[in-house]
Structure formats: structure tokens, C-alpha cells
Amino acid sequence: MTDFPGAPTTPSTGRLRVLAAMSGGVDSAVAAARAVEAGHEVTGVHLALAGNPQSFRTGARGCCTLEDSRDARRAADVIGIPFYVWDLAERFREDVIEDFVAEYAAGRTPNPCLRCNEKIKFAALLDKAIALGFDAVCTGHYARIVDLPDGTRELHRAVDGAKDQSYVLGVLDADQLAHSLFPLGDTTKDVIREEADRRGLAVAKKPDSHDICFITDGDTQGFLAERLGTATGDILDTDGTKLGEHDGAYGFTIGQRKGLRLGRPAADGKPRYVLDISPVDNTVTVGPASGLDVHALTAIRPRWCGAPATGEGRYTAQLRAHGEEVPVTAVLTDDQLHVRLDTPARGIAPGQAVVLYDGTRVVGSATIASTERAVEAHGV
Incomplete structure (x- = not known):
């Protein structure tokens, strides 16, 4: 039996009951296949996140369409695992879509993928999985989990820096990490596609999903205008x-x-x-x-991927989903994170997340509430 880094194991057999979240893309399909190959008892599940899936984007641009559901089912059949579709549309509407609209109405810039990971994939889905007797949830995210000798776990960047998704996983806490599997963290995307082809998975060449899945035509401003007038x-x-x-x-x-x-x-x-x-x-x-030059920021609602940061510390910070890391000094006071950047960064907006790193280790994440600029804008 082969295994992958960061897979939690039970003391007796090492065999886990794993719920594999299958979006219909190549990454989640290979992740599920690797969990099976590692010897775990795997069940596939596709999350139905739209009350009317046909209202979501068609083709390969999203991850929530009828086409994606069918691709996930076909992949599960090839892998040889049971497969189900779970309806989380109402929870998704409340926790992701309504939050997205409310944040823009308040003048902030949210990250819906980060919110989906926090509220849907590693809260609603994980809670339901644990209640049904599963030991872990497996996803196709590019990130690594490192097990420490004392039994605790750390979240680290993926080997493939271009695909690394640790930024949107920085909201996971220690309990959620304890029940998470990320089988792809030590592999590059090209290798994943080659592996999918060898396994006979039809999604091997399927384009990656991108943009916001619940905005059907990609017109964010039009989507907001319909809801906010x-x-x-x-x-x-x-x-x-x-x-x-x-x-x-x-x-x-x-x-x-x-x-x-x-x-x-x-x-x-x-x-x-x-x-x-x-x-x-x-x-x-x-x-x-x-x-736009921001030299300091204050963030709220910190979430820690392990022990909380205390006092003042030196870290690197990622301030956007595809942004570069910047050296910072961070201080936690009264449940607020105060971050001072060594070098000013541009385009940092309230509502986005700041994720702190210690080397490749994810320390935690918080929501940016305000920024300080070298040249302040009128009214700020």
C-alpha cells in the first residue's frame, strides 16, 4: 500500500473512511484515485451548489454545473468508488453568494473561493462527513500537510508554486486540518494530467476552472447591479x-x-x-x-492553522490570491492583526485576506479591515 504525505492514519490499520470532494475536474479526480491507491475506503461526492445548476456557467469555466457533476460521476466510475451528489445550494447561497454581495455593498472586495473553502468545503461538508462516520475529507487542492512528532499538523505551500492554493486554505483551523487530505501537494500540474490520462480519466485534458462560478457570464458588475440596483x-x-x-x-x-x-x-x-x-x-x-502604496494594514477575525500567533513576529505575507509574498512584521492585539510591510504593496483592499507564512508553513489568515498608505486618498 502506497501513501501520500500528510495523510492522517488510524493507529490500528492506517485505513481511513475518506469522503472525496469531486468537482468534476482533473485535480479532484486524481486526488480521489490517490486516496484509493493509498488503501483508504473512499466515497466520492459532488456538491450541488446551485438551486438551478443550468443557471451556473456552462462548459469548463466553473465547477458547479451539470456537466461538472456528470464528469465527476464518470471519474468515480472509472476509479471504482461509490458516488453521491449532495445538495448544499441553500448553504452556498447564504454563506458565499449573499456574503459576496454584502461585502461589495459595504465597499469591500471579498474572495468567494476562500469563503467557500471556509464555510462549505471545510465546514458544512466536513461536519456532515464526520457525522456520517468518515475520518477525513479529501480534495484536489494544491497544498501540503506535514505531520509533527507530537501529533499536530501543519499546512504548507505546495511543491508547484504556480498552482499553490495555500492562500485560500489559510482559513482552516487545527481541527479541520486534522480531518483533511491534500494528495496533490507534492506534485506538479503537468504530472497530474499525465497521471489522469494513465488512469483512463476523461477529465485529463479538461481546462481548469476559473473566475467566479456563480456569475454566469463573468460580468461581476452586472451581477451586482441586478441585486443592488x-x-x-x-x-x-x-x-x-x-x-x-x-x-x-x-x-x-x-x-x-x-x-x-x-x-x-x-x-x-x-x-x-x-x-x-x-x-x-x-x-x-x-x-x-x-x-495605492500600502505600508500597513489592520485585519480582523484571525484564524490560525495551529497555535495562534502571539505578540510580535516576523513573517512573510500574501495579500492576494495570486500575489507575491512580502516580508512583514505582525502584531496580534485584542483579536486584531496589525501588519507592517517592509516594502509597500499596491492594490490591497479591505475584504481581502492577509495570510501569514513562516517559510512554507501557513501560520494563519485574517480579513483586511483597513489599510494605511504613504499617500492617503481623499476621504480615507
């Missing part, structure tokens, strides 16, 4: 001068450059960027790129 407001420069109008402040994100529809160019001819979004007075402030 339109509300004309002003676009201002940093001294408060009106430059144009918009249909709703929720349609903008910090650092945005395109789609500003300004009536006149900047005096220096350089591009303008969104520096601030104020839902209270429905204004959007724009200015030069230098106005």
Missing part, C-alpha cells in the same frame, strides 16, 4: 474635484484602472486608479498609482 454617484480626484459619474460604487475595486469612464485625462497624462470606495456617500476616488 443602480445608484448614480460621483467619481472624484484626491482633492475632491468631480471627474465623472458611475452607476454604483459597488462596481469598483481598489486598484482598478479600466472602465472608469472619466471625462478628462489626468493633468500629467498618466493613468488613474481607484483609490477609495465610499458606500456611505456613494463616491469613488481615483488618483495616481503611487496612491
